[in-house]
Amino acid sequence: MQPTDIRNPDYFHKVVDCQWACPAHTAVPEYIRMVAGRRYADAYMLNWQSNVFPGILGRTCDRPCEPACRRGRVEKEPVAICRLKRVAADYKGDIRNRLPRAPAHRNGKRVALVGGGPASLTVARDLAPEGYELVLFDTAARAGGMIRSQIPKFRLPEQVIDEEVGYILDLGVKTELGTTITSMKSLLAENYDAIFVGCGAPRGRDLDLPGRHAAPGQIHLGLDWLASVAFGHVKEIGRRVIVLGGGNTAMDCCRSARRLGGVEVSVVVRSGFTEMKASPWEKEEAMEEGIPILNFLVPKEFRVDDGALKGVLFEKVAAQYDANGRRRLVPTGEPEVMMPCDDVLIAVGQENAFPWIERDIGITFDRWDMPIVDETTMQSTHPRVFFGGDAAFGAKNIIWAVAHGHEAAISIDLLCRGEDIAKRPPPLVNLVSQKMGIHEWSYDNVVSDDLRYRVPHREHEVALSDIAVEVELGFDEETAFAEAERCFNCDVQTVFTDRLCIECDACTDICPTDCITFTANGEEPELRRRLAAPAHDIDQALYVSGGLKTGRVMVKDENLCLHCSLCAERCPTGAWDMQRFLLEPALAGHGCSHRPEKRAA
Amino acid sequence: MTFVPKPKLSHPELPKNSLGLTRRDYEGAVSTLCAGCGHDSISAAIIRAFFELDLPPHRIAKLSGIGCSSKTPTYFLGRAHGFNSVHGRMPAVATGANLANRELVYIGVSGDGDSASIGLGQFAHAMRRDVNMVYIVENNGVYGLTKGQFSATADVGAKSKRGVTNTESSIDLAAMALVLGASFVARSFSGDKAQLVPLIKAAVLHRGAAFIDCISPCVAFNNHAGSTKSYDYVREHNEAVDSLDVIIGREEITADYEPGTVETVVLHDGSTLRLRKLAPDYNVHDRVAALAHIQDRERAGEIATGLLYVGPESKDLHENLNTVAAPLASLSDAELCPGEAALETLNAALR
Numbered sequence A: 001m002q003p004t005d006i007r008n009p010d011y012f013h014k015v016v017d018c019q020w021a022c023p024a025h026t027a028v029p030e031y032i033r034m035v036a037g038r039r040y041a042d043a044y045m046l047n048w049q050s051n052v053f054p055g056i057l058g059r060t061c062d063r064p065c066e067p068a069c070r071r072g073r074v075e076k077e078p079v080a081i082c083r084l085k086r087v088a089a090d091y092k093g094d095i096r097n098r099l100p101r102a103p104a105h106r107n108g109k110r111v112a113l114v115g116g117g118p119a120s121l122t123v124a125r126d127l128a129p130e131g132y133e134l135v136l137f138d139t140a141a142r143a144g145g146m147i148r149s150q151i152p153k154f155r156l157p158e159q160v161i162d163e164e165v166g167y168i169l170d171l172g173v174k175t176e177l178g179t180t181i182t183s184m185k186s187l188l189a190e191n192y193d194a195i196f197v198g199c200g201a202p203r204g205r206d207l208d209l210p211g212r213h214a215a216p217g218q219i220h221l222g223l224d225w226l227a228s229v230a231f232g233h234v235k236e237i238g239r240r241v242i243v244l245g246g247g248n249t250a251m252d253c254c255r256s257a258r259r260l261g262g263v264e265v266s267v268v269v270r271s272g273f274t275e276m277k278a279s280p281w282e283k284e285e286a287m288e289e290g291i292p293i294l295n296f297l298v299p300k301e302f303r304v305d306d307g308a309l310k311g312v313l314f315e316k317v318a319a320q321y322d323a324n325g326r327r328r329l330v331p332t333g334e335p336e337v338m339m340p341c342d343d344v345l346i347a348v349g350q351e352n353a354f355p356w357i358e359r360d361i362g363i364t365f366d367r368w369d370m371p372i373v374d375e376t377t378m379q380s381t382h383p384r385v386f387f388g389g390d391a392a393f394g395a396k397n398i399i400w401a402v403a404h405g406h407e408a409a410i411s412i413d414l415l416c417r418g419e420d421i422a423k424r425p426p427p428l429v430n431l432v433s434q435k436m437g438i439h440e441w442s443y444d445n446v447v448s449d450d451l452r453y454r455v456p457h458r459e460h461e462v463a464l465s466d467i468a469v470e471v472e473l474g475f476d477e478e479t480a481f482a483e484a485e486r487c488f489n490c491d492v493q494t495v496f497t498d499r500l501c502i503e504c505d506a507c508t509d510i511c512p513t514d515c516i517t518f519t520a521n522g523e524e525p526e527l528r529r530r531l532a533a534p535a536h537d538i539d540q541a542l543y544v545s546g547g548l549k550t551g552r553v554m555v556k557d558e559n560l561c562l563h564c565s566l567c568a569e570r571c572p573t574g575a576w577d578m579q580r581f582l583l584e585p586a587l588a589g590h591g592c593s594h595r596p597e598k599r600a601a
Numbered sequence B: 001m002t003f004v005p006k007p008k009l010s011h012p013e014l015p016k017n018s019l020g021l022t023r024r025d026y027e028g029a030v031s032t033l034c035a036g037c038g039h040d041s042i043s044a045a046i047i048r049a050f051f052e053l054d055l056p057p058h059r060i061a062k063l064s065g066i067g068c069s070s071k072t073p074t075y076f077l078g079r080a081h082g083f084n085s086v087h088g089r090m091p092a093v094a095t096g097a098n099l100a101n102r103e104l105v106y107i108g109v110s111g112d113g114d115s116a117s118i119g120l121g122q123f124a125h126a127m128r129r130d131v132n133m134v135y136i137v138e139n140n141g142v143y144g145l146t147k148g149q150f151s152a153t154a155d156v157g158a159k160s161k162r163g164v165t166n167t168e169s170s171i172d173l174a175a176m177a178l179v180l181g182a183s184f185v186a187r188s189f190s191g192d193k194a195q196l197v198p199l200i201k202a203a204v205l206h207r208g209a210a211f212i213d214c215i216s217p218c219v220a221f222n223n224h225a226g227s228t229k230s231y232d233y234v235r236e237h238n239e240a241v242d243s244l245d246v247i248i249g250r251e252e253i254t255a256d257y258e259p260g261t262v263e264t265v266v267l268h269d270g271s272t273l274r275l276r277k278l279a280p281d282y283n284v285h286d287r288v289a290a291l292a293h294i295q296d297r298e299r300a301g302e303i304a305t306g307l308l309y310v311g312p313e314s315k316d317l318h319e320n321l322n323t324v325a326a327p328l329a330s331l332s333d334a335e336l337c338p339g340e341a342a343l344e345t346l347n348a349a350l351r
């Protein structure tokens, strides 16, 4: 293998599994260290910079970082990255004087934002301080999108939304609330310098079964029902409720139903329990609230008698796999199951809809009726129109909406400056030795043996009695510290200088996870088989040095490195050093377009 | 010195031996030796060897004298018995322990100062008595612990860190062990675990005094240009006579070798040492030839390493002295103190 080029920012970035997996590339270990040091406001601001909604995301993020977290590969569970973000938000105090302000002088450019969800709000956050005039349109009376209209308040209190949406609107964003955009053509005619479409994926998928429309007061689309609950139009539901579907919406529906009078609430899914789209923790929490999840049941009919819903009829199925491993659900032949109920909530998927975008104005749609959008620039086939969030590539989640918003803001900024939007500004990268003394580092290199701490919950009686009562209480400071200590500090990189190595084996001998091997060089697949410990995860890089005195090379499997610094401590020559790698993704403005192409690490 | 504990977390696919233990279960405390000290690599090799031998740690006793090398038993086999004795006196303590309980596996760790200077007489008698133990000298040519004075194994002409040249002739402990009658003599290098680990395993399996002279660079005081015990020097002048595979128990031997290139030694427990010859015509069973080879290579400025000599497994100390088989600690009061009548009989026999 060629010696690893650690000057390429991607190399060390990938080692920070959580940051790499975060769509907005939040510098996770850096903020976790800040939380451990009780620097909550700093931790909050670092998050705010990259993910814009730390308080909201600290409660609701889909957390792609956690399955990626290295700790989960060495012991049972990853670091509670998400809930430590909430800690930063909970304990930060007043940070308003650290926020940017609307500039006194505008730059004369106008940008329209269609929809007031997290995608549009991110574009606004990034562009407002740069002097852009932003006009945000939303049908709803208040900004926030589905964060406000869908996510139940027992998971996300209203005041957290108000606070973080407020920080953005206070930057001088003009809002046109209660306003639905009905024609893109007319909007384009208003001569905005750019238009950002962040209208989400607003339509709940329906189930076209017999009886579907026979009892309209009792059979609801989950998405619409949740919105009615969120805005206080719906305050109760029947005793017996069936929720159809196994995604996030279904989980929010069933738990909301439990709080509005539903006593026997069940979730019914077509396929297996393990294949459900909902996150494991969502399923767990629903079940803890006394909601059974029944699987391999396909709904056949809504039984309605005299305009009154009696129940739902299900066919029992089993999973069968063909030669290609593809799964089919086949009826078992057992008698159908009739489940009596008072209400049904249909939560079987979410769809995009763009009835207000004319198809003859230069915005091309593909055969699934989705706009064609560039994945890097977020630009549509119309140069002035950008998409982001659920509107761009279908329903995802908040953190993806934020990531799209950042990229769209960069594109809009470049476009308005007359620059090439394909030339993306590089991230800011910084690599600094953490050595303080012979065996002293400026980070806490002791590896904690603690298992993951559970966030305390409010007791069921209280939680289930009021839909506005937040279930999770958040970590207290002590537990937050202990949980923060579980982080390996994967951003503190092991940097190897081959010309200093005397091949004494000290690092190999001490390494607790057998990461380091000195051996003859070879091609990667073959080399992987010759390492000190199994190294079959090819997504995890091998760090290969240049040739050493004996003709061998140092090969480090990055996969399970605990970043404990022991290799560096036991190295007599300083060939190993622990260096903190800080990567700040580029944002619109901040002089980013004037940064040199690629800054060496 | 490293102050932090070694993390308990380990590679999830770490192999387990037949006792269900991983290599990590054979570790000791984090070393307090200088970073890069060869002694630490020998500790790692000992850990690996005992793990691969499936030996229960609590059936092992580790003994040492004084010196950086003698400190190392703290850094391996944390669950074994240990005795850190007086300077140069490890062999006496090991002999005594062995006499008291022959059921444990004994590993003595010493330094070139500990064994070739103050403890030379002790070393000699452990070899000639053929005490059933592994005896490793971690040989760095200096007194590491007392800041790098030349030891008795320093070569003539070797330069100290301060530039002083050694003029006194050096003691070759492997050659001495041969002369003194040890039944297993090897030399190795801390920087070559592929060679060292099998040698330690063979030494453990061998019955009788198994001596390993292991060159182990002192990074603090003897790893400079002009040293003959530095990493670079030893790597350049290392000439192995053979390469060893240890086959534990009665495993099937499958590999094919050219006739005459492999020597097979079957040990008392049925384990097999398979030696691939690297020096042509080297006879590992010929004590005199082994001595000649070592001295010949030394004259040529090279260091002969590998399994240099293995003799017939000895009748060990116990057989020679006809001692009781059971560990002394397991004997009852009546056995230990048979009473007045027995004393009378004994006295009468001596009259």
Ligand SMILES: Cc1cc2nc3c(=O)[nH]c(=O)nc-3n(C[C@H](O)[C@H](O)[C@H](O)COP(=O)(O)OP(=O)(O)OC[C@H]3O[C@@H](n4cnc5c(N)ncnc54)[C@H](O)[C@@H]3O)c2cc1C
Binding pocket: A060, A061, A062, A114, A115, A116, A117, A118, A119, A120, A137, A138, A139, A140, A144, A145, A146, A147, A150, A151, A179, A180, A181, A182, A198, A199, A200, A201, A202, A223, A226, A248, A249, A252, A356, A388, A389, A390, A391, A395, A396, A397, A398, A399, A401
């Ligand atoms: C029940 C439910 C629970 C969820 N829970 C989570 C969660 O816990 N964590 C998570 O990360 N994600 C969750 N999501 C997904 C998340 O809410 C969305 O992915 C995210 O809000 C998408 O953001 P967005 O900016 O693209 O659009 P949205 O948040 O969907 O906002 C779009 C806005 O545009 C407005 N709009 C649409 N068309 C027009 C128009 N023509 N004119 C004016 N305004 C218009 C809408 O009124 C809406 O306010 C959940 C979704 C649902 C349905």
Ligand SMILES: Cc1ncc(C[n+]2csc(CCOP(=O)(O)OP(=O)(O)O)c2C)c(N)n1
Binding pocket: B066, B067, B068, B069, B070, B087, B110, B111, B112, B113, B114, B115, B118, B138, B140, B142, B143, B144, B145, B146, B151
């Ligand atoms: C009776 C006695 N004499 C002298 C000393 C001082 N002393 C301590 S260690 C040592 C030499 C150790 O050298 P070596 O055995 O080669 O160990 P190394 O530190 O090199 O591994 C000496 C002379 C002592 N501790 N006890």
Ligand code: SF4
Binding pocket: A016, A017, A018, A019, A028, A029, A068, A069, A070, A071, A078, A079, A081, A486, A487, A488, A489, A490, A491
């Ligand atoms: S241990 Fe810490 S730095 Fe490493 S992946 Fe997990 S959260 Fe990120």
Ligand code: SF4
Binding pocket: A494, A510, A511, A512, A513, A514, A515, A516, A556, A560, A561, A562, A563, A564, A565, A566, A567, A568
């Ligand atoms: S920091 Fe060094 S010693 Fe620690 S796990 Fe990583 S490679 Fe091994």
Ligand code: SF4
Binding pocket: B033, B034, B036, B037, B038, B039, B068, B069, B140, B144, B145, B217, B218, B219, B220, B221
């Ligand atoms: S002084 Fe020499 S022998 Fe002692 S620990 Fe340091 S390097 Fe090892």
Ligand SMILES: [Mg+2]
Binding pocket: B067, B111, B112, B113, B138, B139, B140, B141, B142, B143, B144, B151
């Ligand atoms: Mg010494």
